[in-house]
Each structure stands twice: as structure tokens, then as C-alpha cells.
Amino acid sequence: MFRLLALLLLFCSPAVGEELSPVGKLINLVHQDCGSCHGLNLKGGLGPDITPHSLTQYDIETLSIVVLDGIPETAMPPWRPIMSEKDAKRIAEYLLKGELK
Numbered sequence: 001m002f003r004l005l006a007l008l009l010l011f012c013s014p015a016v017g018e019e020l021s022p023v024g025k026l027i028n029l030v031h032q033d034c035g036s037c038h039g040l041n042l043k044g045g046l047g048p049d050i051t052p053h054s055l056t057q058y059d060i061e062t063l064s065i066v067v068l069d070g071i072p073e074t075a076m077p078p079w080r081p082i083m084s085e086k087d088a089k090r091i092a093e094y095l096l097k098g099e100l101k
């Protein structure tokens, strides 16, 4: 929770805008912050397994919307407040392909 707060502060700086975050930072966020619910290796915890073989029903577009808006009535939170649409697409790409270039 505290980490989320720190992230919020970090992302609220005026410089964010349309800028793309560095790859390392995005991957870190996925494993640390998504990992706090989905497991550090993303194989599930409070939230389900989100490694590529579990997400075959998604394309990048749809998956990025899930990340941005969360899943209503569940613990899956919306990330739009602290994440640009571009970063969400990059994260979706990372989740689907298991790598980010």
C-alpha cells in the first residue's frame, strides 16, 4: 500500500504527460505492484495468473483497457490515475509476450 502511495506521488509529477516510461521501470512496476496481488512471478496470488498462457483470450488493446480501468466489483484496481495509455499498452504487450523491447 505504501509503495502504491509512493508511486502515486511519483506519477503525479507534471512531467509525466505523454512521455513513455523506461522499459525497466515498467517491468519493475509490473512485478512489484501488480505482483503484490498477482504474485512476484505473476503466477497468481490474490489475483489470478497473468502470465502469457493465461491471457490468450486478450489482445493488447483489450488487455490495456483492463489494466487502465480495472475490473469493477473486484480487487483489481484501475491504474488510469497513475498510468498513461501508452504505458498501459506497453504493459499489456509485456504481459502477452513475456518480454518488452
Ligand code: HEC
Residues within 6 Å of the ligand: 029, 030, 033, 034, 035, 036, 037, 038, 046, 047, 048, 049, 050, 054, 055, 063, 066, 067, 071, 074, 075, 076, 077, 079, 091
Ligand atoms: C489489489 C490487488 C491487485 C493489484 C495491485 C493488481 N491486480 Fe490485477 N487483478 C486482481 C484481481 C483480484 C483480479 C481478478 C478479478 C476478477 O475476479 O475477475 C485481477 C485481474 C487482472 C487481470 C485479468 C486476468 C484475466 O484472466 O482475465 C489482468 C490482466 C490483471 N489483473 C492485470 C494486472 C496488472 C497489469 C496490474 C498492475 C498494473 C494488476 N493487475 C494489479 C487484483 C489486483
